[in-house]
Amino acid sequence: MAEKINVSDKTKGVDTWARNPLYVGLAIGILAVLVQVLLISAGGPEAYGFCVACHTRDVVNVAVNDIAGTKLAVAAISQNAILPVMTVIGVLIGAFISARYYQEFRTKAGSAVSYLWYLLGGIFFMIFALFMGGCPYRMGLRIGYGDVVALIGVIAIIIGVLAGIKIASAMMEREG
Amino acid sequence: MAAAAGWLAKNVAVIAVPIVTLIFGLFIGWLAQRSGFCSIGGFRDFFIFRHTRLLYGYLALISGAFIGYLVFSLLTPSALGGFFWVLHNGLIPVPGAPANLSVAAYIILAIVGGIAVGLIGLLLGGCPLRQVVMTSEGNMKSLVFVIGMCAGSVIYAAWISGVGVAILKGLGIA
Numbered sequence: 232m233a234e235k236i237n238v239s240d241k242t243k244g245v246d247t248w249a250r251n252p253l254y255v256g257l258a259i260g261i262l263a264v265l266v267q268v269l270l271i272s273a274g275g276p277e278a279y280g281f282c283v284a285c286h287t288r289d290v291v292n293v294a295v296n297d298i299a300g301t302k303l304a305v306a307a308i309s310q311n312a313i314l315p316v317m318t319v320i321g322v323l324i325g326a327f328i329s330a331r332y333y334q335e336f337r338t339k340a341g342s343a344v345s346y347l348w349y350l351l352g353g354i355f356f357m358i359f360a361l362f363m364g365g366c367p368y369r370m371g372l373r374i375g376y377g378d379v380v381a382l383i384g385v386i387a388i389i390i391g392v393l394a395g396i397k398i399a400s401a402m403m404e405r406e407g
Numbered sequence: 408m409a410a411a412a413g414w415l416a417k418n419v420a421v422i423a424v425p426i427v428t429l430i431f432g433l434f435i436g437w438l439a440q441r442s443g444f445c446s447i448g449g450f451r452d453f454f455i456f457r458h459t460r461l462l463y464g465y466l467a468l469i470s471g472a473f474i475g476y477l478v479f480s481l482l483t484p485s486a487l488g489g490f491f492w493v494l495h496n497g498l499i500p501v502p503g504a505p506a507n508l509s510v511a512a513y514i515i516l517a518i519v520g521g522i523a524v525g526l527i528g529l530l531l532g533g534c535p536l537r538q539v540v541m542t543s544e545g546n547m548k549s550l551v552f553v554i555g556m557c558a559g560s561v562i563y564a565a566w567i568s569g570v571g572v573a574i575l576k577g578l579g580i581a
Contacts, residue, residue, distance in 0.1 A: 249441035252464025256444065259435055260471025266431055268479050268486045271413040273420035276502040277489045278472075281435070283535035285503065286428070287553075288560035295561055303564035306503075311417075312424035319539060321432015322439065326543035329440035341548040349548045352531045353538075353555020356524060358563045362571060363520030364504030364513075366535050367446035367528075370521075371465060373501050375472030377492035380500035380510075384517035391525020392450040399530060 263372055274307030278376040281318060282369035284360035289315040363387075413486040436540065445537040447528035505572050512581045516571075 248254045263280025271277070279285065289309035296303055309315035330336040341349070360366050363384050365373065370388070373381030415423055438444065442464065449461035480487040492501060498510045500517070508516075528534045531552060533541065538556075541549035575581035 246441060249438050252442045252444050252461050253467045255438040255442045256464035256467030257471040258438060260468040261475040262431055262434070264472055264475030264479055266427060267413070268483055269414050269427055270420050270424055271411040271486045272415055272417040273424050275411065277411070277487070278501050279503070281431070283539060284556070287556055288564070291557045291560045292564055301565070303561060304568070308424060312421045314425035317425045317429040318432035318435070321429045322436035322536070322539050323543050325433035325436020326440040326540040327436070329437045330544045333441070336545050338545040339547060345548055346551045349531060349551040350555040352527050353552040354559035354562060356527045356535065357556040357559030358567050359520040359523035359527070360535070361560070361563045361568070362504060362516045363524065364500060364516070367465070367524065368468065368536060369503070371446070371469045372472045374469050376476055376490055376501060377494065378501045379493050379498055380513050380517050383514055384521040387518045387521025388447070388525035389450055391522040392447055392529045393454060394522065395526045395529030396451065396454055
């Protein structure tokens, strides 16, 4: 996490807000509602304004369906629209422009073994997130929408995080 | 429930979907890059260091969504017919997970999926949004994670979702 504060005028004004997760969370939550209010006529599901897992799935599966002629499942909104939901593409580009502008872009390579873990991690993360019906963000939107199962899901995420902390600290102790 | 109707008519909305979501994504990408926004990181920082900065961000997302849904359910009820979900539909979750299962099956999927998501996110240093943002910051490991997510979505849709539902049905809980 690059926390370098360089040119002072770049960290003033609106950037002070953008650096505070509290305002960022509020903005994402409210705008995700606005996306549903604007676009729900194109198709469901509800509480679908922002999801990193499902929106990635929609882009990838629509592309694979178009190229290979398969019928992989995607959300109705992405099936009906001329192009699927492009949120994650936007995040990639927006974060890249921001990282470049604030001079926080650093190419960081990993070991071959770490790449294998991250690849498997990405695959299994996606599979389990889709079984749950969304990434942690869509679970948050669903809780706001009044979905009790989403609340159970987030409690399970917290249990998973606690288990992960135990495993990580045990691994660190073993390695000294 | 009648077909949900938003501010944009269907023939306009189907064209607006990629445009609106792309602009929304650009905005989130900028904010998430500046703030280091991360849900799983929020839980991690709270449990290890008692830091609440990121955790409050995630709680603010839930609160912001609730307030937004509440306000717009009064302004444009046709777009938010399902709000407040549990009052209309009980424990059946909002669609998104595999369709037409029992409540017990959805709760099992939420528990198993949630624990796995929390565990993987913690061990690999972030939730999917953080991984996407770190990819844009030049982190090659996160890029591989995102590629894995893309592969996972095809694997899930092509094979795993059917197998998972079959297992649940075989156990008699779907």
